[in-house]
Amino acid sequence: MLKDFTRRLRGLSGTALAVGFGLALAAASQAEAKVRVAYGDIASVENLHLLAAFELAKQKGVEIEMTYLKSEDIAAQAVVSGQADIGVGGPYALMQKVKVPVRIFLQLSTLRFYPAVNAEFYKTWKDLNGQEVAVHSRGSGTEAIMKLMEDKQGIKFSKISYIPGSEVRTGALLQGNVKATIVDSAGRRLLQEKAPGKFIILPLDGVNATDEALFARQDFLDKNPKDVDVIVESVLTTWREVTKNPAIVAEWRAKYKLLPDLPADQVAEITPYFTELAQGKAFPPNGGGEAAAKDDFAFYTLSGQLQGDPASLKVEDFWALEPLNRALGKVGTN
CATH class of the missing domain: 3.40.190.10 (Periplasmic binding protein-like II)
Structure with a gap:
């Protein structure tokens, strides 16, 4: 229901x-x-x-x-x-x-989030310049992290799309519907279990x-x-x-x-x-x-x-x- x-x-x-x-x-x-x-x-x-x-x-x-x-x-x-x-x-x-x-x-x-990308297309933060990324929602912590990394890495995303729910974004990655997003620890583990080596977790500077x-x-x-x-x-x-x-x-x-x-x-x-x-x-x-x-x-x-x-x-x-x-x-x- x-x-x-x-x-x-x-x-x-x-x-x-x-x-x-x-x-x-x-x-x-x-x-x-x-x-x-x-x-x-x-x-x-x-x-x-x-x-x-x-x-x-x-x-x-x-x-x-x-x-x-x-x-x-x-x-x-x-x-x-x-x-x-x-x-x-x-x-x-x-x-x-x-x-x-x-x-x-x-x-x-x-x-506590992990930027994840499809390794077939991206390997580093610089590869995301001009690319689309997906986050939880407008004004969320996931959006804040990605905007911060955009600034720190000197890149600009073509678009930030909104997909509520880490498990939904994880599923979208596995199905190939998105190529770059940010997931929680459960999503990270699922990516590693379901498709080892297919996805890369990009490094995050200390975020508190x-x-x-x-x-x-x-x-x-x-x-x-x-x-x-x-x-x-x-x-x-x-x-x-x-x-x-x-x-x-x-x-x-x-x-x-x-x-x-x-x-x-x-x-x-x-x-x-x-x-x-x-x-x-x-x-x-x-x-x-x-x-x-x-x-x-x-x-x-x-x-x-x-x-x-x-x-x-x-x-x-x-x-x-x-x-x-x-x-x-x-x-x-x-």
């Missing part, structure tokens, strides 16, 4: 999708009040741990309703317009442009920045501190458990009946995927905060997602630190 829903979403234009999303949320608001979360991606192995964290928050009394959208861009617009309460993504560029105060309140992950975060309008954060605190505490607790024992994600999937239609080959990837991320310290145990914001300023100004001198950007213009500080006061730092 979820897969069919996602396919239908991807067939819609941005306007039609926004209208449909608005109607869905309007209907939901007439029922019991829920925290409406907009996710600009499909439900997959990549976000199983977040779904588990939300299940934990539900057990603590917070009703959460997830809506999967075509892109991070549309999810962010839904938060700005008030059609969603919380978004998942990295909306730095949007926050700098809109007048509505939208703030990040929890870092979910740092960037937010990939995904939870963000909301400031007025929502001010009016719903209890729900927000429970969500932040649940994510921090979940992240720490995954870091200690990545295999627990597969157990949570069974316990909470998450993604029941996941293909067997993807089920087998759950523990290896989270093990690699845990070893790479991709799950911030303390939720990011001021230090993460400053790292983001340095990265996203270089990649062109943010404008201005990083030193002149103010943390309070992009982050609401109070929910995280309250949560850390309860669960402690790690």
Whole structure:
């Protein structure tokens, strides 16, 4: 059912999708009040741990309703317009442009991606000059990485296309539908297993920045501190458990009946995927905060997602630190 829903979403234009999303949320608001979360991606192995964290928050009394959208861009617009309460993504560029105060309140992950190219056509970054590349979505961390490397390598892509979902981009590479893209660790392993030697992973200079975060309008954060605190505490607790024992994600999937239609080959990837991320310290145990914001300023100004001198950007213009500080006061730092 979820897969069919996602396919239908991807067939819609941005306007039609926004209208449909608005109607869905309007209907939901007439029922019991829920925290409406907009996710600009499909439900997959990549976000199983977040779904588990939300299940934990539900057990603590917070009703959460997830809506999967075509892109991070549309999810962010839904938060700005008030059609969603919380978004998942990295909306730095949007926050700098809109007048509505939208703030990040929890870092979910740092960037861990791998630029992959078909070795028959490309061998180095220079070979991508004048060529098309595919990333997750407009404004995403994958786009920021590719734009940064474009600048560092002195090249210019002919086009950046948007294909949501690392597993979808990995499949497109294997099928020959794209020749250059960027994938996650599970995608990298799949490329190596299915077609050893056919694809090259291009080197990345050190990148330390937010990939995904939870963000909301400031007025929502001010009016719903209890729900927000429970969500932040649940994510921090979940992240720490995954870091200690990545295999627990597969157990949570069974316990909470998450993604029941996941293909067997993807089920087998759950523990290896989270093990690699845990070893790479991709799950911030303390939720990011001021230090993460400053790292983001340095990265996203270089990649062109943010404008201005990083030193002149103010943390309070992009982050609401109070929910995280309250949560850390309860669960402690790690």
